[in-house]
Amino acid sequence: GAVVSQHPSRVICKSGTSVKIECRSLDFQATTMFWYRQFPKQSLMLMATSNEGSKATYEQGVEKDKFLINHASLTLSTLTVTSAHPEDSSFYICSGSGGSYNEQFFGPGTRLTVL
């Protein structure tokens, strides 16, 4: 299958700062990328869907001004958590689909801890 990478794998930041997480499709063109959030011992919840070159579509309850998503190329999407607070601490996982693939490929996740 195809490979999706995320960077960084772990990040610790102070409350009020912004954090950017990168999601890259390494060997396929991801026309659509998804961002999920997973709290400890819980399932993955879809935050937003982004199509290359278009604005992201956010799920109900997800603040688009707080979680900025950019999908400027077919291989890169970024999630920026603005003015992070401790309650934003979570495991953020991206996935991509596109090209000849009819499934999503998941990145390894980014553990965000906000102090």
Place this chain on the structure above:
Amino acid sequence: AQSVTQLGSHVSVSEGALVLLRCNYSSSVPPYLFWYVQYPNQGLQLLLKYTSAATLVKGINDFEAEFKKSETSFHLTKPSAHMSDAAEYFCAVSDQAGTALIFGKGTTLSVSS
């Protein structure tokens, strides 16, 4: 709207025993169904998927699942558990290939020697 229910948040088996993880889905359209495994602090690995072809789907590491429309189920099985199978397992559904997934709450599989 689609949804997934995983019965049993925690399943414990002995090494060598049968593994059965249950998943029931709700969908107004023919579903695409998936099973993923997640090890601690890692992303998701696809075990297998159902995309309207054969109802018995074989995946990696001897896992398989059977799509039963009449029961709206997609239970995951493995004939003989290994210690390395201990992980979190998620069932997921989507209405089209490559679209957003709706995940179940997950089942933690423990394997004892």
